[in-house]
Each structure stands twice: as C-alpha cells, then as structure tokens.
Amino acid sequence: MTDRILIAGSGQAGFQTAASLRQDGFEGEIVIVGEEPGLPYQRPPLSKTYLKEANADRLFFRNADFFEKNRIDLEDGRTVTSIDRAQRTATISDGRTIAYGHLVLATGTRNRRLPLPGVDLGNVLGLRSLADAEILREKLASASRLVVVGGGFIGLEVAATARAAGLHVTVLEATARLMSRVVSPPISDYFLSFHSSSGVDVRLNSLARAILDDGTGKAAGVELGDGERVPADLVLVSAGVVPNAEIAEAAGLYVHDGIRVDDMLATEDPAISAIGDCASFPFGQDGLQIRLESVQNAVDQAKCLSRRLVGHPERYDKLPWFWSDQGPHKLQIAGLTAGADHHEIRGGLDDGKLSVQCFRRGELIGVETVNVAGDHMAARRLLAQPAPLSLETVQAHGFDLAALMKANAARG
Ligand SMILES: Cc1cc2nc3c(=O)[nH]c(=O)nc-3n(C[C@H](O)[C@H](O)[C@H](O)COP(=O)(O)OP(=O)(O)OC[C@H]3O[C@@H](n4cnc5c(N)ncnc54)[C@H](O)[C@@H]3O)c2cc1C
Incomplete structure (x- = not known):
C-alpha cells in the first residue's frame, strides 16, 4: 500500500494541490501527470496581457527548482489514460502504471467544439x-x-x-x-x-x-x-467548455456536467477526489451541484483537499469570486449572481464605473463591479459571513458596502 498522491492535471488546481500538500507537511510521494508539456502556468493572462506582451516567463507558477526542492515529480507531456479503482493504479499514456494511495482528478476542461461546417479551416x-x-x-x-x-x-x-x-x-x-x-x-x-x-x-x-x-x-x-x-x-x-471527465466516467464514477464530489471534494470512491474546473460540487444551503471555472475555485479547492489529505478535513464552503479585464475595464464578481430577482445599481459607463448588488428573495447573493475594487473587496468580506445580509440592512447603509463592512467590524 503506497501513500503516494497522484495528481492528474498540472493546471491551477493540480499545481496548487502539490504545493499545498508540501506546505501542510505531507511527507509522502507526490506525482503530477500533466498533459501539457513544460512547467505549470496560469491561464488568465493568455486572453489578456500575454496577447500584448508575450510574457510567457511570467506565466509559470514556479520554476523547475521548486519542483525538485519540494520533491514533486512532474511528469509533463503525458496523460492519465485509465484508472483501476480496485488495484488503486492509474495507467499513463507512456505505458506505465502508477499506484496511488490517493488520486486527485484536476483535469480541467477543454473548449467546446461547435458542430459548424468549416470549423477545421485554417485561421x-x-x-x-x-x-x-x-x-x-x-x-x-x-x-x-x-x-x-x-x-x-x-x-x-x-x-x-x-x-x-x-x-x-x-x-x-x-x-x-x-x-x-x-x-x-x-x-x-x-x-x-x-x-x-x-x-x-x-x-x-x-x-x-x-x-x-x-x-x-x-x-x-x-x-x-x-x-x-x-x-x-x-x-x-x-x-464554452466541457469538463475532462472521461477517465472518471470510464472508472465508474458519477459524472454529470463534471465529476461529482461531496462537500469534502471526495468522489464516491474515498481514494479519489476531484477539484477545479472538472468537478461538480454542492453549493449553498440547497446543496445544488455546481461547477465553476475560476482561479479562486481551483486554488481554494486544492487547499481544502490538501488539508483533508493531511488529516484536517473541512467542508468546502468558500465564496466564489471572479474577474475579467476587458480593455481598461476591470469586472469583478463576488458570489454567484445568477438567479437574482432584484438589482441595486450605481454608476454606468459615463461614470467609468458600476456596482450592481444582486439580491434573491430579499438577501444579498452577490455583487458585480466594474472599476470599483473597494466595493468588490467589501462584498467578499460581507458575503463570506455566515448570516446573509438582508436588503433592508444594505438599504439602511445607503447601499454603501464599505460603510456596512466598517459598521460590522466595529460591532466585532
Ligand atoms: C484564456 C483563459 C482566461 C481565463 N481568465 C480567467 C480569469 O480572468 N479569472 C479566473 O478566475 N479564471 C480565468 N480562467 C479560468 C481559469 O484559468 C481556470 O478556472 C483554471 O485554470 C482551472 O484550473 P484547473 O486546474 O481546474 O484546470 P486547468 O487549468 O484547465 O488544468 C487542467 C490540466 O489538466 C490537463 N489534463 C486533462 N486531462 C488530463 C489527463 N487525463 N491526464 C493528465 N492531464 C490532463 C489539461 O491539459 C490541463 O493542463 C481563464 C481560462 C482561460 C483558458
């Protein structure tokens, strides 16, 4: 029986799992099998600064020394092709079989292929x-x-x-x-x-x-x-994208818009977890299964899983947040705002900034801002609190989230 942790996928979630495991004191073997060649890198700049500056070196999370020093075996340019759950082994595209004590599926997503004539043309x-x-x-x-x-x-x-x-x-x-x-x-x-x-x-x-x-x-x-x-x-x-869940499905794990996990990020097989873009996890009080495609989700789930693997299990309940840079405008989203039935709006394109507070059934569920970083940070703090904020409470503070946060902090 091995204590080796095998990570399929060397993206944001796979890399963070390995890094967090070492930070959390895991002493066993860590192997990352990643489809893409080279060192793990961050994707957000690919559609932003990279197109202007071609700053590839700045994309890498860490250099090769980091992997060596931390005894993280990065097997790049290969895929996990199948999983034998009974034997706790995975087959790799180079023909090897690797035994695992725990398998982390962090296989992300791939672009949805549109069934359009001409989609394979050059350019x-x-x-x-x-x-x-x-x-x-x-x-x-x-x-x-x-x-x-x-x-x-x-x-x-x-x-x-x-x-x-x-x-x-x-x-x-x-x-x-x-x-x-x-x-x-x-x-x-x-x-x-x-x-x-x-x-x-x-x-x-x-x-x-x-x-x-x-x-x-x-x-x-x-x-x-x-x-x-x-x-x-x-x-x-x-x-849009589709989750890379085929190896999980072929191994008999439940897959429905992603690899289904519980609130500990475990699949129905206790030796296999799934995190990041490929995982469908329970969210909020209704326990609705959702799948998120964001850096925050990949990083926070990796950290949560690492804690469990070193013996400190905790439920995954982090607040989702996201950003997008379009030209000079920075969009930031705290919480999940789909399904809102009431919006409070301040600003607009003429002001060069906008804050939208999103409510459902009288409770604040998320805040979307453009070029108002202060509101975004305040929203993240307020939404992370266990008791939801009511429309009346927010109204009482003139919809000023920063003031609301200060008032809350003063109350202790
Ligand atoms: C262009 C772009 C811009 C983005 N901008 C933002 C942004 O501004 N803000 C934000 O929050 N998020 C952004 N995202 C999303 C964010 O990058 C993802 O949510 C994040 O990378 C998810 O991490 P992950 O590890 O789950 O998946 P990924 O980073 O996709 O990594 C999965 C890796 O697993 C590999 N893999 C797949 N199958 C196998 C297998 N069987 N064996 C081994 N390896 C396998 C894949 O090739 C890939 O390298 C952006 C994404 C893209 C593409």
Missing part, C-alpha cells in the same frame, strides 16, 4: 492553452478582420485587445446579451456599450451557421443564421 482558433495563445498572438499580428464566436469573458477580452490593436472585430453572441450565463443585465449592458463604442461590431441573438472557406483552406468569414456573411481572416471560437 479558425480556440484559446485554452499557452500553445493556443502563442498561435493566436502570432495570427493577430497579421490579421485585419477578426470574428469572435461567443460573447463570454474570454471572447470579449480578446475582442478588446484585438480592437485596440486596430483590427476590425465582430463578436457573435447567440443569446440576447453578453456574458448572459454569469452576469446581471446591467453588467452586460455596460460591456455592450463599451465594446460598441470602441468600434467592436457586437451582434446579439446571432448564431454562426458556417465558417466560409477562402478557397485555400482558410477562413474567409462566418455565415450567420439569416444568411448574412461577415468577412474575416481570423476566427476565434470561444463558445
């Missing part, structure tokens, strides 16, 4: 990895017309950068508003105004029907549902 790209970002950066330098399929965070971040670099940019969003799955309507409106006023051609309710061939196997444009053709010499498809 049709996706953005998930450093390798993808290198290609995108290179192509952006010579392209003149970019069409982004999908008006979510990543597509809009790239759209803003490309527009600032002088490209003609069109964003096609299938729903009635931008980032509709994750932000409130006032935030969607703010960013619609920003991108439109920057010269990005944003098309809402707009479905891509096909990507057109220029006759040489490269994209010439995108055909819309109504037959209109939008010309392009570069197409970015950014239409």
Whole structure:
C-alpha cells in the first residue's frame, strides 16, 4: 500500500494541490501527470496581457527548482489514460502504471467544439492553452478582420485587445446579451456599450451557421443564421467548455456536467477526489451541484483537499469570486449572481464605473463591479459571513458596502 498522491492535471488546481500538500507537511510521494508539456502556468493572462506582451516567463507558477526542492515529480507531456479503482493504479499514456494511495482528478476542461461546417479551416482558433495563445498572438499580428464566436469573458477580452490593436472585430453572441450565463443585465449592458463604442461590431441573438472557406483552406468569414456573411481572416471560437471527465466516467464514477464530489471534494470512491474546473460540487444551503471555472475555485479547492489529505478535513464552503479585464475595464464578481430577482445599481459607463448588488428573495447573493475594487473587496468580506445580509440592512447603509463592512467590524 503506497501513500503516494497522484495528481492528474498540472493546471491551477493540480499545481496548487502539490504545493499545498508540501506546505501542510505531507511527507509522502507526490506525482503530477500533466498533459501539457513544460512547467505549470496560469491561464488568465493568455486572453489578456500575454496577447500584448508575450510574457510567457511570467506565466509559470514556479520554476523547475521548486519542483525538485519540494520533491514533486512532474511528469509533463503525458496523460492519465485509465484508472483501476480496485488495484488503486492509474495507467499513463507512456505505458506505465502508477499506484496511488490517493488520486486527485484536476483535469480541467477543454473548449467546446461547435458542430459548424468549416470549423477545421485554417485561421479558425480556440484559446485554452499557452500553445493556443502563442498561435493566436502570432495570427493577430497579421490579421485585419477578426470574428469572435461567443460573447463570454474570454471572447470579449480578446475582442478588446484585438480592437485596440486596430483590427476590425465582430463578436457573435447567440443569446440576447453578453456574458448572459454569469452576469446581471446591467453588467452586460455596460460591456455592450463599451465594446460598441470602441468600434467592436457586437451582434446579439446571432448564431454562426458556417465558417466560409477562402478557397485555400482558410477562413474567409462566418455565415450567420439569416444568411448574412461577415468577412474575416481570423476566427476565434470561444463558445464554452466541457469538463475532462472521461477517465472518471470510464472508472465508474458519477459524472454529470463534471465529476461529482461531496462537500469534502471526495468522489464516491474515498481514494479519489476531484477539484477545479472538472468537478461538480454542492453549493449553498440547497446543496445544488455546481461547477465553476475560476482561479479562486481551483486554488481554494486544492487547499481544502490538501488539508483533508493531511488529516484536517473541512467542508468546502468558500465564496466564489471572479474577474475579467476587458480593455481598461476591470469586472469583478463576488458570489454567484445568477438567479437574482432584484438589482441595486450605481454608476454606468459615463461614470467609468458600476456596482450592481444582486439580491434573491430579499438577501444579498452577490455583487458585480466594474472599476470599483473597494466595493468588490467589501462584498467578499460581507458575503463570506455566515448570516446573509438582508436588503433592508444594505438599504439602511445607503447601499454603501464599505460603510456596512466598517459598521460590522466595529460591532466585532
Ligand atoms: C484564456 C483563459 C482566461 C481565463 N481568465 C480567467 C480569469 O480572468 N479569472 C479566473 O478566475 N479564471 C480565468 N480562467 C479560468 C481559469 O484559468 C481556470 O478556472 C483554471 O485554470 C482551472 O484550473 P484547473 O486546474 O481546474 O484546470 P486547468 O487549468 O484547465 O488544468 C487542467 C490540466 O489538466 C490537463 N489534463 C486533462 N486531462 C488530463 C489527463 N487525463 N491526464 C493528465 N492531464 C490532463 C489539461 O491539459 C490541463 O493542463 C481563464 C481560462 C482561460 C483558458
């Protein structure tokens, strides 16, 4: 019986698990098997500063020395291909079998492949990895017309950068508003105004029907549902992701929009946990299973799991938070705001800032801000408290979250 902890996936969650295990005093073997070649790196800059500055060195969490000093065996450029739960072994793509005492599935997600004619043409790209970002950066330098399929965070971040670099940019969003799955309507409106006023051609309710061939196997444009053709010499498809859960499913673990775990991040097999983008975990008082795609979630779940593996189990109940940089605007979200039935709004694009407090059934469930870091930090502190804040309490403080936080702190 081995005490080896095997981690599948060398992304944000996989790396953090290994680092936290050493910080928490775990003395056994740690092996990370990661599909991507090279050192683990952070993804958020890939759609932001990296496209402008190509600062690859600054993406890595730690250099090679860190792994050596901390006795973390990084097996990069390989995948875990199957799991034998009875034997507690995993098969690796290089043919080896590795025994584990505990297996951590931190396999993340991959870009959703749209079933569109022409999606395999040259100059049709996706953005998930450093390798993808290198290609995108290179192509952006010579392209003149970019069409982004999908008006979510990543597509809009790239759209803003490309527009600032002088490209003609069109964003096609299938729903009635931008980032509709994750932000409130006032935030969607703010960013619609920003991108439109920057010269990005944003098309809402707009479905891509096909990507057109220029006759040489490269994209010439995108055909819309109504037959209109939008010309392009570069197409970015950014239409969501699917969790990498196949190895878990093949091993008989329950998978439904991610690998299902309990509030300790354990699967139904006590020797296997799942964390980060690939995991579906219970959230809030109703215990609804959700899956999040954020750095906060990957890092906090890795830390929580590490504590359990060194003998200090605790429930995972961290407040979700997120950010997105689009042009000069910093969007920050504290809490989960989908399902809000009441919004309190302050500011707008003319003020260059916006705060949206989101309530459901009279309780504050989240706060979305643009360029108001103070409100975001206050919201994170307030929302992390066990007792929910009522609309009346927030109203009593004139919706000033910073004042509310001070009042709470004074009360002890
Ligand atoms: C362009 C971009 C911008 C982003 N911007 C933000 C942002 O601004 N803010 C924010 O909070 N979040 C952002 N995110 C999301 C954030 O990066 C992810 O939530 C985070 O990386 C999740 O970490 P993870 O370890 O769960 O998955 P990942 O970081 O995706 O890592 C999973 C790794 O596992 C590997 N893998 C898959 N299957 C196997 C296997 N069978 N064996 C071995 N390895 C395997 C994958 O190749 C990958 O390297 C962004 C993501 C992208 C792509």
